[in-house]
Amino acid sequence: MVLEFWDNEPGDQHDEFDDWTSRHPDAFVLNYLADDRAMLHKAVCAKLHGPHQNPSEGKSRTQRRKLCCDDRRFLLLRGAKDTVSIDVCQSCKP
Numbered sequence: 001m002v003l004e005f006w007d008n009e010p011g012d013q014h015d016e017f018d019d020w021t022s023r024h025p026d027a028f029v030l031n032y033l034a035d036d037r038a039m040l041h042k043a044v045c046a047k048l049h050g051p052h053q054n055p056s057e058g059k060s061r062t063q064r065r066k067l068c069c070d071d072r073r074f075l076l077l078r079g080a081k082d083t084v085s086i087d088v089c090q091s092c093k094p
């Protein structure tokens, strides 16, 4: 199953995303940098959990669309459906 976290109201998905990734440390996240471009990370990658992304400061982790899944291959197939070009994070090497 692929889950989507993406703010409707500023910051409204931030806590759900943090909660889900902390409960699924072995899962994967597609972080959309643009409509047609995304980066694949491990759920625990530090690049997804920067301390500067704080809703109380008007910045949310889920300002950018995120698709999450326990299954790497399934997530990549789902991303390919959106004709997304997908790069792999060189920091967490998912």
Ligand SMILES: [Zn+2]
Binding pocket: 040, 041, 042, 045, 046, 047, 048, 089, 090, 091, 092, 093
């Ligand atoms: Zn990463």
